[in-house]
Amino acid sequence: MKTRQLRLKHLIMGLAMAAFFLTSIGSIWSGYRMNVDSIKENSLETNRVYAQKLATTASAYLEEAFQILGYSADHVETIIDDEAALDLETDRLKMQNNMFNSVIVTNADGLVLSVSPPSVDVKGKYLTSSGAQEALAKKKPLVSKPYEGITGRLIIFISYPIFSAKNEYLGMVAGTIYLKEKNVFNLLLGEHYYHDGSYVFVVDEDGRIIYHQDTSRINDVVIKNKAVQDVVAGKNGAKLVTNTMGVEMLAGYSAVPLAGWGVVSQRPLEVALEPSFDRVKDVAIKAIPIMLVSIIILLWTAARIARPLQQLATLTEESLDSRNVEGLKSVRSWYFEAYYLKSALIRSLSFLQGQVSYFKDQSTTDPLTGVTNRRTMDAMLAEWHKNHLMHSIILLDLDHFKSVNDTYGHAVGDKVLQFLAKNMQAVARENDICCRYGGEEFIILLPNTTVEEALIVAENLRQRLANTNSPCGRPVTLSAGVAEYPLMAKTTEALIEAADGALYVAKQAGRNQVKIAREHIIADM
Structure with a gap:
């Protein structure tokens, strides 16, 4: 017993x-x-937003390039027989804003009439490369696929046709980008803001890399990457993929329709x-x-x-x-x-x-700034929309935040984001909700609030930041867009787009200001 x-x-x-x-x-x-x-989810969304921003930047660059080349083409039509004037024009284009590694003017047969810099020894020669021949044949603004030029460089050719007053094709003015040398992509896209194996690259419509932080990867074909397959098909989004090196990556991607390019931002899953x-x-x-x-x-x-x-x-x-x-x-x-x-x-x-409650709390909060994360924000906006709750949002973005990271380092950059979050919470009212939207973009949700009332909150925050030293030792400024539901938009997506449009107007107007989104009017404080 x-x-x-x-x-x-x-x-x-x-x-x-x-x-x-x-x-x-x-x-x-x-x-x-x-x-x-x-x-x-947070990493995928961050990379998607980052890729989308870079794609927008690349699109803006191409539009500006065509505008500049088109303006020059109109001028070159009047001086095409004046060699000295042509040389001055190509030098002006080359030195104007460093958009191109070199600039050329050709006649209708592809004979180079002028080149800048003169060290590119092609003046007086006929262009026989695929990109040049395609531009001469199509006689329209064109962004070529990567090809090897007569100088032996790997090139992208951006051209604009020259027509006479009688609509006769006279030739073209073109800028080139040397893909394996320092070029405009380095200035526009830079490096990924995480230095942990993350990187950004750009592909053409064939899935061929035309920009990569590692120049040895340029001209590689990476079409096997699922994100690349989507982006060359014109899709935008984010997904878990395995790159060509066999590494699992959290990838965000966005298309550049004007040139058929795609921007991909990837972060190693293990690191994330x-x-x-x-x-x-x-x-x-x-x-x-x-x-x-x-x-x-x-x-x-x-x-x-x-x-x-x-x-x-x-x-x-x-x-x-x-x-x-x-x-x-x-x-x-x-x-x-x-x-x-x-x-x-x-x-x-x-x-x-x-312990479970602790982990659940972590899943609703942005780990860096302590404000509400994107997933929780989306759920809250969906609930408000379902219940037809009138509300306003403030979409804000730190001005020139990239320069803060570049000048003071990412550790200080993180402190600046935390500084912004604390000031947001300080000006927010009792029922307002501060959220991190992605990167340096934040959103304040204001229930039962008109756009005019939201404007006051946004302006208080803008003034508070502009008059207070940040962790980088100086004030930082913000630009913001304000929109109201359902007055200005009938869906959550349209509401955010309206606020984003107002933010864009604030940026274009010189930054450090708040703009209200309206159907026909853009008002500010």
């Missing part, structure tokens, strides 16, 4: 310990998976998830003392539970031997002891539920 008593005691302890550890592991694993999913591993490790280390105390209490409680059970078994045997059935009435105390077992497990589960 004694052996059976020991087995019962061990069984109770074993079951209690197994329940504690299995529940602990399950809860921590569940919290970890939630955190991983949140990080993936490192904070999640560290967070779980930190929680586990901090929980060890509490777990040890809990285990000690659990073992002590199990021993206390086993002792009445042993007494009950003894009493039962003695009662049977002595025919003393009245002694079994004491079994009623059994339920009282069972209650303590249940209480011990509840206490343990309460501790573990606290």
